[in-house]
Amino acid sequence: MEIVYLKSIDSTHKYLQNFITKNGYKNPLAVVTQNQTNGIGSRDNQWVGNAGNLFFSFVIDKSYIPNDLLPQSYSIYFSYLLKEILEKHGSTIWLKWPNDFYIDKSKVGGTITNLKGDLIYCGIGVNLIDVENMYSSLDIKINIETLLKEYFTVIERKKSWKQIFSKFLIEFDKSKVYKTTINDKKVSLDTAVLNSDGSITIDNKKVFSLR
Numbered sequence: 001m002e003i004v005y006l007k008s009i010d011s012t013h014k015y016l017q018n019f020i021t022k023n024g025y026k027n028p029l030a031v032v033t034q035n036q037t038n039g040i041g042s043r044d045n046q047w048v049g050n051a052g053n054l055f056f057s058f059v060i061d062k063s064y065i066p067n068d069l070l071p072q073s074y075s076i077y078f079s080y081l082l083k084e085i086l087e088k089h090g091s092t093i094w095l096k097w098p099n100d101f102y103i104d105k106s107k108v109g110g111t112i113t114n115l116k117g118d119l120i121y122c123g124i125g126v127n128l129i130d131v132e133n134m135y136s137s138l139d140i141k142i143n144i145e146t147l148l149k150e151y152f153t154v155i156e157r158k159k160s161w162k163q164i165f166s167k168f169l170i171e172f173d174k175s176k177v178y179k180t181t182i183n184d185k186k187v188s189l190d191t192a193v194l195n196s197d198g199s200i201t202i203d204n205k206k207v208f209s210l211r
Contacts, residue, residue, distance in 0.1 A: 001028045001058065001152040008035040012057035013112065013123035020059055025119055030058035032148065036125070053137075054109075054144055057123040060155070065120065069161040072208045073198035074113040075099040078122045078155075080164050085150050091140045095168065097175040097189065097200065098209035101126060106136035169194055182207055 009015050012031045019029075036055040069077055079095050086093045096102050101109035109126035127137040172194045179186040182202070192200040199208045 001030055001060075001156075003030045003032060003148060003152075006031060006033045008037065009033045010037050011123075012036060012055050013114075013121065016057045016059055016123075017114075017116075017121060020119065025059065025061065028058065028060045028064060028152075030056055030148070030152065032056040032144070034128075034144070052129045054126045054128055054147075055124075056148065057121060058152070059119055059121050062118050062120065064155065064158070066158045066160045070197055071115050073161055073165075074115070074120060074122065075111045075209055076168060076198045077161060077164055078113065078124070079111040080168055081154050081159070082124065082126075082151055085147065085154065086138070086140070086142070089140055089142055089147075091138060093138065094171055094174055096178055097172060097180065097192075097194070098198065102174075103136055103139050108136050108138055165196060165198070 006012075006015075009031070012033055016029065016031045019031075033055050034052055036053075065074075065077075076095070076098050079099055079101065083093050083095050083101065092103060093108065094102050096107075099111040099113075100107055101111075109124065112123045114121045127135055128142075130137045176190045176192065179188050181187070187202060189200070189202075192202050194200055195206065197208075199206050201207070
Protein backbone atom coordinates (compact mmCIF):
# COMPACT_ATOMS: atom_id res chain seq x y z
CA MET A 1 0.00 0.00 0.00
CA GLU A 2 1.43 3.36 -1.03
CA ILE A 3 0.63 5.98 1.63
CA VAL A 4 0.54 9.72 0.91
CA TYR A 5 0.60 12.08 3.89
CA LEU A 6 -0.94 15.53 3.43
CA LYS A 7 -0.74 18.38 5.94
CA SER A 8 -4.33 19.55 5.38
CA ILE A 9 -7.12 18.71 2.92
CA ASP A 10 -10.84 19.19 2.52
CA SER A 11 -11.62 15.46 2.28
CA THR A 12 -9.30 12.47 1.89
CA HIS A 13 -12.18 10.55 0.30
CA LYS A 14 -12.88 13.19 -2.36
CA TYR A 15 -9.17 13.72 -3.01
CA LEU A 16 -8.58 10.03 -3.57
CA GLN A 17 -11.58 9.56 -5.84
CA ASN A 18 -10.59 12.59 -7.92
CA PHE A 19 -6.99 11.37 -8.12
CA ILE A 20 -8.03 7.93 -9.41
CA THR A 21 -10.48 9.46 -11.89
CA LYS A 22 -7.69 11.63 -13.28
CA ASN A 23 -4.74 9.24 -13.11
CA GLY A 24 -6.31 5.78 -13.09
CA TYR A 25 -5.81 2.96 -10.62
CA LYS A 26 -2.47 1.15 -10.64
CA ASN A 27 -1.89 -0.08 -7.09
CA PRO A 28 -3.51 0.25 -3.64
CA LEU A 29 -3.23 3.83 -2.45
CA ALA A 30 -3.99 5.62 0.82
CA VAL A 31 -4.26 9.34 1.59
CA VAL A 32 -3.76 10.49 5.19
CA THR A 33 -4.13 13.80 6.99
CA GLN A 34 -4.56 15.16 10.51
CA ASN A 35 -6.54 18.18 9.39
CA GLN A 36 -9.64 17.52 7.28
CA THR A 37 -11.82 20.57 6.71
CA ASN A 38 -14.82 19.12 4.85
CA GLY A 39 -14.96 15.37 5.37
CA ILE A 40 -17.79 13.09 4.32
CA GLY A 41 -19.92 11.35 6.93
CA SER A 42 -22.81 8.93 6.69
CA ARG A 43 -25.80 9.87 4.54
CA ASP A 44 -23.76 12.70 2.93
CA ASN A 45 -23.36 14.48 6.26
CA GLN A 46 -20.18 16.36 7.04
CA TRP A 47 -17.70 14.66 9.35
CA VAL A 48 -16.48 17.40 11.68
CA GLY A 49 -12.79 17.05 12.41
CA ASN A 50 -10.30 19.20 14.25
CA ALA A 51 -6.62 19.45 13.44
CA GLY A 52 -4.69 16.71 15.20
CA ASN A 53 -7.14 13.89 14.54
CA LEU A 54 -6.73 11.02 12.08
CA PHE A 55 -8.43 10.94 8.70
CA PHE A 56 -7.52 8.56 5.92
CA SER A 57 -8.97 6.97 2.81
CA PHE A 58 -7.68 4.10 0.75
CA VAL A 59 -8.56 2.42 -2.52
CA ILE A 60 -8.06 -1.25 -3.38
CA ASP A 61 -9.42 -3.51 -6.05
CA LYS A 62 -11.47 -6.60 -5.30
CA SER A 63 -8.47 -8.90 -5.56
CA TYR A 64 -7.34 -7.60 -2.17
CA ILE A 65 -10.39 -8.80 -0.24
CA PRO A 66 -11.43 -12.31 0.88
CA ASN A 67 -13.75 -14.25 -1.41
CA ASP A 68 -16.58 -14.38 1.14
CA LEU A 69 -16.76 -10.60 1.69
CA LEU A 70 -19.84 -8.99 0.11
CA PRO A 71 -20.27 -5.23 -0.61
CA GLN A 72 -22.88 -4.78 2.15
CA SER A 73 -20.31 -6.03 4.66
CA TYR A 74 -17.38 -3.81 3.60
CA SER A 75 -17.78 -1.08 6.23
CA ILE A 76 -18.13 -3.55 9.10
CA TYR A 77 -15.16 -5.56 7.85
CA PHE A 78 -12.72 -2.67 7.44
CA SER A 79 -13.90 -1.03 10.67
CA TYR A 80 -13.52 -4.20 12.70
CA LEU A 81 -9.99 -4.82 11.45
CA LEU A 82 -8.95 -1.38 12.69
CA LYS A 83 -10.83 -1.87 15.95
CA GLU A 84 -8.88 -5.08 16.63
CA ILE A 85 -5.55 -3.33 16.14
CA LEU A 86 -6.51 -0.48 18.47
CA GLU A 87 -7.67 -3.03 21.05
CA LYS A 88 -4.30 -4.75 20.82
CA HIS A 89 -2.69 -1.45 21.77
CA GLY A 90 -4.91 -1.11 24.86
CA SER A 91 -7.99 0.73 23.65
CA THR A 92 -11.51 -0.17 24.83
CA ILE A 93 -12.94 0.84 21.43
CA TRP A 94 -15.97 -1.04 20.08
CA LEU A 95 -17.97 -0.98 16.85
CA LYS A 96 -21.61 0.16 16.77
CA TRP A 97 -23.54 -1.23 13.81
CA PRO A 98 -22.70 -0.64 11.10
CA ASN A 99 -19.80 1.80 10.99
CA ASP A 100 -19.33 3.90 14.13
CA PHE A 101 -16.41 3.67 16.55
CA TYR A 102 -17.29 4.14 20.22
CA ILE A 103 -15.45 4.46 23.51
CA ASP A 104 -17.96 3.53 26.18
CA LYS A 105 -21.02 5.63 25.19
CA SER A 106 -19.20 8.24 23.11
CA LYS A 107 -18.64 8.24 19.37
CA VAL A 108 -14.99 8.69 18.40
CA GLY A 109 -15.06 7.95 14.67
CA GLY A 110 -16.62 6.21 11.74
CA THR A 111 -16.20 4.59 8.35
CA ILE A 112 -17.68 5.16 4.92
CA THR A 113 -17.20 2.75 2.01
CA ASN A 114 -18.05 3.08 -1.67
CA LEU A 115 -17.79 0.64 -4.55
CA LYS A 116 -17.05 1.94 -8.04
CA GLY A 117 -16.67 -0.82 -10.56
CA ASP A 118 -13.99 -3.15 -9.19
CA LEU A 119 -12.54 -0.48 -6.89
CA ILE A 120 -13.37 -0.21 -3.19
CA TYR A 121 -12.95 3.19 -1.56
CA CYS A 122 -12.88 3.28 2.23
CA GLY A 123 -12.64 6.41 4.35
CA ILE A 124 -12.06 6.34 8.12
CA GLY A 125 -11.97 9.12 10.70
CA VAL A 126 -10.88 8.64 14.30
CA ASN A 127 -10.66 11.41 16.89
CA LEU A 128 -7.31 11.44 18.64
CA ILE A 129 -8.31 14.61 20.51
CA ASP A 130 -11.77 15.73 21.63
CA VAL A 131 -13.96 17.60 19.16
CA GLU A 132 -15.48 20.38 21.25
CA ASN A 133 -19.16 19.87 22.19
CA MET A 134 -19.55 16.97 19.79
CA TYR A 135 -17.48 13.82 20.05
CA SER A 136 -14.99 12.22 22.39
CA SER A 137 -11.58 10.84 21.47
CA LEU A 138 -9.58 7.65 21.42
CA ASP A 139 -8.54 6.45 24.88
CA ILE A 140 -4.91 5.67 23.97
CA LYS A 141 -2.00 7.47 22.38
CA ILE A 142 -0.74 5.84 19.22
CA ASN A 143 1.71 6.62 16.45
CA ILE A 144 -0.24 7.11 13.22
CA GLU A 145 2.41 5.65 10.93
CA THR A 146 2.70 2.55 13.11
CA LEU A 147 -1.07 2.15 13.22
CA LEU A 148 -1.52 2.43 9.47
CA LYS A 149 1.37 0.08 8.74
CA GLU A 150 -0.25 -2.56 10.96
CA TYR A 151 -3.69 -1.91 9.51
CA PHE A 152 -2.76 -2.27 5.86
CA THR A 153 -0.66 -5.33 6.65
CA VAL A 154 -3.73 -6.96 8.20
CA ILE A 155 -5.84 -6.07 5.16
CA GLU A 156 -3.30 -7.77 2.92
CA ARG A 157 -3.71 -10.99 4.92
CA LYS A 158 -7.34 -11.23 3.74
CA LYS A 159 -8.95 -12.43 6.94
CA SER A 160 -12.22 -14.09 6.01
CA TRP A 161 -15.51 -12.32 6.58
CA LYS A 162 -16.62 -15.39 8.52
CA GLN A 163 -13.84 -14.81 11.05
CA ILE A 164 -14.72 -11.15 11.51
CA PHE A 165 -18.47 -11.74 11.61
CA SER A 166 -18.21 -14.38 14.35
CA LYS A 167 -16.57 -11.81 16.63
CA PHE A 168 -18.75 -8.87 15.63
CA LEU A 169 -21.85 -10.98 16.30
CA ILE A 170 -20.89 -11.13 19.98
CA GLU A 171 -20.17 -7.40 20.13
CA PHE A 172 -23.43 -6.52 18.35
CA ASP A 173 -25.35 -6.65 21.64
CA LYS A 174 -23.71 -3.35 22.60
CA SER A 175 -25.44 -1.70 19.64
CA LYS A 176 -28.90 -2.68 20.83
CA VAL A 177 -29.21 0.19 23.31
CA TYR A 178 -28.77 2.68 20.46
CA LYS A 179 -30.69 3.82 17.40
CA THR A 180 -29.75 3.88 13.75
CA THR A 181 -31.12 5.87 10.83
CA ILE A 182 -33.30 3.95 8.38
CA ASN A 183 -35.06 5.84 5.60
CA ASP A 184 -34.23 9.12 7.39
CA LYS A 185 -35.87 7.94 10.61
CA LYS A 186 -34.25 7.01 13.90
CA VAL A 187 -35.02 3.38 14.69
CA SER A 188 -34.14 1.50 17.89
CA LEU A 189 -31.83 -1.48 17.52
CA ASP A 190 -33.11 -3.21 20.66
CA THR A 191 -34.97 -5.91 18.71
CA ALA A 192 -32.58 -6.03 15.75
CA VAL A 193 -31.13 -9.36 14.63
CA LEU A 194 -27.72 -9.36 12.95
CA ASN A 195 -27.62 -11.48 9.80
CA SER A 196 -24.60 -13.34 8.46
CA ASP A 197 -24.13 -10.85 5.60
CA GLY A 198 -23.86 -7.90 8.00
CA SER A 199 -27.41 -6.72 7.47
CA ILE A 200 -29.96 -6.53 10.28
CA THR A 201 -33.58 -7.59 10.49
CA ILE A 202 -36.01 -5.24 12.24
CA ASP A 203 -39.78 -5.81 12.27
CA ASN A 204 -39.34 -8.59 9.71
CA LYS A 205 -37.57 -6.21 7.33
CA LYS A 206 -33.98 -6.70 6.21
CA VAL A 207 -31.87 -3.56 6.35
CA PHE A 208 -28.48 -3.21 4.67
CA SER A 209 -25.85 -0.63 5.40
CA LEU A 210 -24.73 1.01 2.20
CA ARG A 211 -22.18 3.28 3.85
